Amino acid sequence: MKAEEGSFFILHPSSFILSDIMSTTTIETRERLTPGAASSAISWDYAPSLEATDHFRLASRYNLFIGGKFVEPHSKKWFATINPATEATLAEIAEGDAHDVDRAVTEARRAYDKVWRKIAPSERAKYIFRIARLIQEKSRALAVVETMNGGKPIKESRDIDIPLAAAHFFYYAGWADKLEYAFPNRNVSPIGVAGQIIPWNFPLLMAAWKIAPALAAGNTVVLKPAETTPLTSLLLAEIMQEADLPPGVVNIVTGAGGTGAALVSHEGVDKIAFTGSTDVGKRIQRATAGTGKKLTLELGGKAPNIVFEDAPLDQAVEGIINGIYFNQGHVCCAGSRLYVQESVLEPIIRKLRDRIMTLRVGNPLDKNTDVGAINSRAQLEKIQELVDSGVEEGAEMFQSACSVPDKGFWFRPTFFTGVAASSRIAQEEIFGPVLSVLTFRTPEEAIEKANNTAYGLSAGIWTEKGSRILKMASKIRAGVIWANTYNKFDPTSPFGGFKESGFGREGGLHGLAPYVKVS
């Protein structure tokens, strides 16, 4: 089995409003404000506002984090990790193999038996609070590295990914000595060693989603970051050291799909938590069948974003834009199927066309950038292939006219109209900045169409009518429903899917359940 990195994921935060992040104040002014002769003293050219990168230093090479120390990989091989916006190498990363996974699991088991399960829960909490505080202290460096390694706009990593990662540790720290209130009248105990495999779209945030509840419940961890985005996980390893977390409680083994597969199949692992594509998730479910390992899966999505005619249209358009173009569309809960009530199709399309032209695409380190780089060449090719299929299947394509840099991986914000319900772009997860626009007439039709997919991760509903929101929410088979908003995340709020979007929840009280035995 090959566990290549997943495509899907998620994220959370607390008090951030994504529509603020994708602000209309960044409207492109180049065309309208071309300087004339009279104003030749003033340049109206766009002036980038680049985030500084001189306040931290990356090592040239990162080893595996096992037993509290950075150790060389058994393979003695390292691979380059790049900046997808420039294709420049940022550092060399250790290629962990099954031997390294075994070492990590052994250390995690030792730490579990000898230290972590024996520590008073209130003391466990204090370690996790320390981690939260250290992430807050180092937030800017983490944000910049996240942006350089993953391609996401700095305003997203700075305002969403990193603060939410800290918030997640803060939230679960508090649960460590309160588990009896989450599972009343039962004995609550940890499971043991958790193997966790995370994707590349929200690297540090996904690490936080996985590690924080596992530690709070008393488990130890072996984490496998995504192949293309290992850097912030390794900086997190340094934070674990700085927090004096006992050696072996968290181990981080970098590598590609084979490394993840070794972790999934290791007999010493008691629980697997995976976030990634539905395809890989199914393989993991088969691989763990009959082994007694507990499993949670956070998989793909093809979320319906449903706009009724009574919705505040400008607000809805901002929600649609945020829903699909946030993080270049590399979001498992992206609102990638837009369902518009027929009576408002024309104004919605017009506003969408205008709005995508104003999205600033380019250097992710520019604080004005709305849409950054595609995470990898492979993902760019996958997006292009699906977009080509949409054109071939007869849908009409609209694309932003923005220019993109010569180097790096880029895809212009795109949407399709005239999309057939059965077409690939209406059924398959694109995981890029590509929206399919479809229509409906009645609420019943909207429900039927929204549910007509194998996925069930999330959905959006736009209407002024509260009773309709609640009725629609009760009928849509999805784990998260956003009403008159989209892409909201918070550590206290459970996230996860119905159907082939996976099972288990991350976040909130319910996010503890995957990491405890209740007897």
Place this chain on the structure above:
Amino acid sequence: MPRLNVRKTYKLYINGEFPRTESGRSYAVMSKGGELLANASRGSRKDLRNAVQAARKAQSGWGGKTAYNRGQILYRIAEVCEARAAELIDELRRAGSSAAEAKREVEQVVDRWVYYAGWSDKYPQVFSSVNPVAGPYYNFTIPEPTGVVGVVAPETPSLLGLVSRIAPAIVGGNVVVAITSESKPLPAITLAECFETSDVPPGVINLISGIKSELVPWLAAHMDVNAIDTTGVVADAIAKVQQTAAENVKRVVHFDGASIGWNDARLSQSPYAIFDFQELKTVWHPMGM
């Protein structure tokens, strides 16, 4: 000649400031050995009223902060108390505790703040509900802070007792006017300096030192106080406080520290201590196309 030390004036803590009592009165606080430690402020009815007024003004802002924000401020109090542990231990020792007792009490004070900080964004998850009513309605019940809480701190442990009663009140979005231990008020006033450097907004916690028999009846009678914690009220005065509280239907809460003790965290800290100062609100909303 050795340098002469500068002594601290122990004043009240109202609205984020350290005023002297408006009454100008003080009372002598003595050590175990009978030496004068300091002249503490002997707070008055007017001081209490000022404190309630400040608290009321602070409530909507404090209760309106996100749970995450309140949790971080409580955690910050823990950080500052830990950093100033030596000073707090010194206060407790001067008030009569042994070195070991004082150290243990301060460690528990820090841990209690951490414990309640962790509850800030969790008690609503434990105490709220979605109610499956028999009809096309979405129906849920959520806790909300009751408002201004009067706390009468126990005489001893003067610091842990006070913290154990005010932390669950404020983590739930309430604001507090507390009457400190009458015999050992000084550690509490030094603790206020920790609040003042922890981003606790002015008026959220107010501390009045003085003579309880003088102050408690006014706190119990104040019409803008929503709840009163009688933990530190002498046994034979509790019934009177309960009667007085009926005037504006105050919630009356009591923790029997004398029998339960304060040192066993399992018994002396609990989310139900937060729940005691919460109102419950049920919302009905129709469901339909």
